[in-house]
Amino acid sequence: MSHDQGQTLVNMVNQIAANLSGGRETADTVEGVCSHLEKFWARAMKQRIVACLDEPDCGLEPLARQAVARLAERRGAPAA
Amino acid sequence: MxxxxxxxxxxxxxxxxxxxxxxxxxxxxxxxxxxxxxxxxxxxxxxxxxxxxxxxxxxxxxxxxxxxxxxxxxxxxxxxxxxxxxxxxxxxxxxxxxxxxxxxxxxxxxxxxxxxxxxxxxxxxxxxxxxxxxxxxxxxxxxxGLREVRYGFTGENHLEAEKDHSNPYFSFDPSKCIVCSRCVRACEEVQGTFALTIDGRGFDSKVAAGQDEAFMGSECVSCGACVQACPTSTLMEKSVIDSGQPEHSVITTCAYCGVGCSFEAQMKGDKLIRMVPYKGGDANHGHSCVKGRFAFGYATHKDRITTPMIRDAIDQPWRPVDWDEAITFAAKRLRAIQSEHGRESIGGITSSRCTNEETYLVQKLIRAAFGNNNTDTCARVCHSPTGYGLKTTLGESAGTQTFDSVMQADTIIVIGANPTDAHPVFGSLMRKRLRQGASLIVADPRRIDLLKTPHLEDAQHLPLRPGTNVALINALAHVVIAEGLEDQDFIASRCDTEAYRAWRDFIAEERHSPEASEAVTGVAADAVRRAARTYATAGNGAIYYGLGVTEHSQGSTMVMGIANLALATGNIGREGVGVNPLRGQNNVQGSCDMGSFPHELPGYQHVADVTARGRFEAAWGVELDDEPGLRIPNMFDAAIEGSFKALYVQGEDIAQSDPNTQHVEAALSALDCLIVQDIFLNETAKYAHVLLPGSSFLEKDGTFTNAERRINRVRKVMPPLAGKADWEVTVDLARALGYPMEYTHPSEIMDEIATLTPSFAGVSYQKLDERGSLQWPCNAEHPIGTPTMHEVDFPIGRGRFAITEYVATEERSNRRFPLLLTTGRILSQYNVGAQTRRTDNQVWHDEDVLEVHPSDAEVRGIKDGDWLGITSRAGQTVLRARLSERMQPGVVYTTFHHPGSGANVITTDSSDWATNCPEYKVTAVQVEKVSRPSEWQRRFDEVDRAQREHLATAREAAS
Incomplete structure (x- = not known):
């Protein structure tokens, strides 16, 4: 099993996005995922996932990527 | 003292x-x-x-x-x-x-x-x-005033009746029996097992277990209710036969499951003779199970760690030292690691077995003295989705009822819980209500014992495929909506309208109908419709759930789905209804309440909440981090990556209880400093550098909070074996880290908790002693506590329906791993077994076995008792086979009470999307006959042997 931490975090955000998408507007999903990360993720995990935005094929699904980009914006880091 | x-x-x-x-x-x-x-x-x-x-x-x-x-x-x-x-x-x-x-x-x-x-x-x-x-x-x-017996003693009598010593904890001496039937009635009325009967008529009448067999051969579950009820010495604890009558007693709280039974610890000096369930206990009303009543011998077992020990590396023998040296060694290492790798490179795990006060202190130590929020607790791996799901929908991370509430329920739904084994005293109460005529619906892949309740009519079993909970709960809710069974008045007056509309539109979609989800869940649409109608039209419908709900990739979604169903049918806010998580460990509710999670201060106050954090900063005299810390699985990942270097673990065995053992072992081996505080050399301690002796629940004062939010007193009945209660050790460690904590008694810790935690504002030891127990919230609004939650409104105002999209787990069967493994518990053993394996409870369950359906066994040529290799994506282990029809074909089942079984070697990293609670309940596996233990098990045996030798060497040196 893969234990690259970056990959683990990408999988986690994708999973959160998948669970927050059904029956919701896209905007709600993006906001839901972003605030979930803000509320529950440790600082280092947030930094790490934001850094993933710089990797074009990091594996983030589209909605997950939008949510992470919003997280990056709110944290003052430049969005990719 | x-x-x-x-x-x-x-x-x-x-x-x-x-x-x-x-x-x-x-x-x-x-x-x-x-x-x-x-x-x-x-x-x-x-x-x-x-x-x-x-x-x-x-x-x-x-x-x-x-x-x-x-x-x-x-x-x-x-x-x-x-x-x-x-x-x-x-x-x-x-x-x-x-x-x-x-x-x-x-x-x-x-x-x-x-x-x-x-x-x-x-x-x-x-x-x-x-x-x-x-x-x-x-x-x-x-x-x-009996003075003579005119009949003499030579006539026909029962004085030569044969004794039965088969049960390890009590003897049956029928020569002393007066056939009052108290034992038979206790077995029926209190325990609900019906193992005893009066055999024969007239003079021949005698008490018989099962089909007139030895107690151990009968269906007796050794709860001891008969022993307690016996007016003579016919049924008598062996400990009393050996030691004589106890001379004083202390009321305290059991340290096994989340029921939190009150007991009279009956003592002779500082020796515990017997535990008698206390009639005044609000959770158990004088009943108990085989663990609480009898399995206390571990507290004085020879394996208890009684001296602090340290070592520089985990392949070295232990060095026994005094408390000061151990604490200084630990503190120096922690500070050295922080100065080299940063403030966030260390963390700790609070115990769900220790008291509220101890848990509170450990998270305080981490937040205030370590200076970060890297605190978590074993609730991460059991009920963290309950916290998330119930807080989102109902506004509070806790069950809504008292246990007694079940006696008012008309329909009882049990989802992914096995109360007769895992919460036996509550299981007995539930059975009592079922015998009175309440309807039962069980949603579980396995045919649990509750379905075999005597005199139970018409129970409904929904045998769903593991991992399809959300599809099932959505289908149940769909029926409620489609057939107009919702409680419109409740929804209009108590629930958020917009959230309800959005949820209603979502759930009304045809794809959620029982007919559409039948292919996913494997449960017949008719059965789902009938169950939904039974629950929605019952009058009082109550839902009880366990780890079969939470330990899934959609654990949090499922908890919200359960809350949705209760809200939609108005089954919230009065006796007899509610959403009831059955908590696993004695103080898992308390450990969550006490701020063990990395994102929440005590009382579920988020670390980013400026006002709440400000109160703690003022009281603790430090600045606190406003970002959440790492959760247990994140700590493991960070350890393997090299950014997380030290961990303080109080009373939890993560190496045995957490999933994907080999990953956990890799993480623990990567730490520069692991401090383990436990009563035994548990699996985690084998990777430790500092081993601090823990104290059992008999050796300290404090409180536990059970699954009904009930705060119960734990009272010291004997001195700590190693001289310190767990809270004292944390205080010492804090002092050595330069953050003095000044407490002389746990009651002072509770006083501090009360000032900082709004839901505990009215709690004090004095009030607990006066009232016996208190259910939080206990504050100015609810001065004597809150038995039933959400009677008038919700902490978030209105109840919030949540959208619960079913997302299939990635952990699914395929050609390589065609079976689904699910895990559970057994009555006689508790969790990782560290306590119960060191008692005579071993006679009931001395090894974990793999239950396999006969049809799966047949195609693989497996016979009962064969050694089976069980392989998943994560690893392989070997267990003995037991053929069983309790699961449907395609599903295999085991328990995890014995470390060498390696049940968690095969469970994977798959976890709940919201909380990272591991998906213990679904692992795709293949099973085949093998002739020898797995590679992991052979390695485990080697490590186990080496570490035991290290311990033995240390003990010799200390003596």
Whole structure:
């Protein structure tokens, strides 16, 4: 099993996005995922996932990527 | 210091046997006169009980207030003015104006005659009898003034009846039996197992277990209710036979499951002789299970760690040291690691087995002295989705009811829980309600024992495929909506309208219908429709759930789905209904309440909440981090990556209990400093650099909070084996880290908790001692606590329906791993087994086995007892096969009570999307016959042997 931490975090955000998408507007999903990360993720995990935005094929699904980009914006880091 | 018997902790009403149970509390008052004394009691009270309440003590043998009146011994015969004969006081209810005589010459003669008959067939070895000093028969012989037995002792009798010592904890000596049926009735009425019966008629009548077999061969579950009910020494604890009668007792709280039973610890000096469930205990009302009553021997087991130990590397032997040296060593290492790798490179895990006060201190140590929020607790791997799901929908991270509430339920849904094994005392209460006629719906891949409740009619079993909970709960909710079964008034007055509309539109979609989801869940659409109707139209519908709900990739979604269903049908906010998580460990509710999670301060106050954080900063005199810290699985990942270097673990065995053991082992091996505080050398301690002796629940003061939010007192009955209670160790470590904590008693810690945690504002040891227990929230608004939550409104105002999209787990069966493994528990063992494996409970379950359906076994050529290799994406282990039809074909099942079984070697990293609670309940596996243990097991044995040798060397050095 893969234990690259970056990959683990990408999988986690994708999973959160998948669970927050059904029956919701896209905007709600993006906001839901972003605030979930803000509320529950440790600082280092947030930094790490934001850094993933710089990797074009990091594996983030589209909605997950939008949510992470919003997280990056709110944290003052430049969005990719 | 030993605390001896304190009369204030015993309520008189609970220390006296009033003969028959109380009637309904709201019954109308009835006035009677007994021996000239006027007394008013509720209608339905027996004459025996009414008299006892007035301290008029009528002789009795077959009556006891934990059981319904039976009227067989005739000793409590009385005379009632205007009535003929001498009715039994136990079976005669009071009537207005009734005049009763309990003592006169005629009654005295009658009672002496009764006793004479009893004693003519009873051994006269009172002086050497184990019940001497605690025998109701002896007391009654004295009370009635029995002076001679005219029949002699030579006639036909039962004095040579064979004894049964098969149970490890109690003996059965039928020669002393008076056939009062109290044991039989306790087994039926209190425990609900029906293992005992009266065999034969007339003179031949005798108590028999099962089909007249030894207790251990029968279906007896060794709860001990019969032993407690026996008025003679027929059923007697072996510990009392060995040691004699206890001389003082202390009321305390059991440290096993989340039911949180109250016990009288009956002592001789500082030796615990027996645990007797306390009648005044609000969670258990005088009942217990085989673990709480009997399995306490671990506390004085030779394996207990009694000296602090340290070592520089985990392949070295332990060095026994004094407390100061161990604490200094630990503190220096922690600070060195932080200065090299940063403030966030260390963390800790609080214990769900320790007290609230201890848990509070560990998270305080981490937040204030470590300076980060890297705190978590084993609730991460069990009920963290409950916290998330219930907070989102109902606004509070806790169950809504008392246990007693089940007695008002008309329909009971049990999802992914096995109360008769994992929460036995509550399981018995539930069975009692089911025998009274409540409907039962069980949603579980496995046919659990609750479905085999005697006299249960018409139970519904929804045998869903593991991992499809959300599809099932959505289908149930769809039926409620589609068939117009929702409680419109409740929804309109109590729930958020917009959230409800959005949810209604979502759930009404055809794809959520039982017909559409049948292919996913494997549950027939008709069965789902019927279950939904039963629940929604019941009157009172109550949902109980366990780890079969939370330990999934959609655990949090499922918890919200359950809350949705309860909200939609108005089953929230009164007795008999509710959403009830059955918590695993004794204090898992408390550890969550006490701020163990990395994102929440005590009382579920988010670390980013400026006001709440400000209160803690002011009280603790430090600045606190406003970002959440790492959760347990994140800590493991960070450790493997190299950014997380030290961990303080109090009372939790992550190496055995967490999933994907090899990953956990890799993480623990990567740490520069692992500090383990435990009562035994557990699996985690094998990777530790500092081993601090823990104290058992018998060795300290504190509180536990059970699954019904009930805060119960834990009282010290013996001194800590290694000299310090766990909270004292944390205080020492904090001081060594330069953050002094000044407490002289756990009550002071609770006082601090009360000032900082709004839901605990009204809690103090004084109030706990006065009231026995308190259910939080306990504050100005609810000064004596809150038995039922959300009666008027929700902490978030209105109940919020949540969208619960079913997302199939990635952990699914395929050609390589065609079976689904699910895991569970067994009655006699507790969690990782560290405690129960060190007791005689081993006789019931000394190895974990793999249950396989006969059809899966047949295609693989597997026979009962074969060694099976079980392989998943994560690893392989070997267990013995047991063929069983309790699961559907395609599903295999095991328990995880023995470390060498390696059940968690095969469970994977798959986890709940919201909380990272591991998906223990679904692992795709292949199973095949093998001839030897797995590679992991062979390695485990080697490590185990080496670490035990290190410990033995250290012990020799210390002695």
């Amino acid at each position: 030993i605390q001896h018997f304190d009369p204030s902790q015993h309520d008189k009403a609970f220390s006296k046997d009033l003969g028959t149970p109380p009637p309904a509390a709201d019954a109308a008052p009835v006035s009677v006169e007994i021996d000239g004394v006027a007394i008013t009691v509720p209608e339905g009270t027996s004459v025996l009980r009414a008299a006892a309440l007035a301290d008029i003590n009528i002789p009795k043998l077959c009556a006891t207030d934990s059981l319904e009146a039976f009227g067989s011994c005739r000793l409590c015969a009385v005379q009632v003015e205007g009535k003929r004969g001498t009715p039994a006081a136990c079976t005669t209810p009071v009537a207005e104006g009734m005049k009763v005589t309990t003592q006169n010459e005629r009654l005295a003669r009658l009672r002496r005659n009764v006793m004479e008959l009893y004693i003519s067939d009873h051994p006269l070895d009172c002086l050497t009898c184990p019940a001497n000093g605690d025998c109701e028969l002896q007391d009654m012989a004295g009370a009635v």
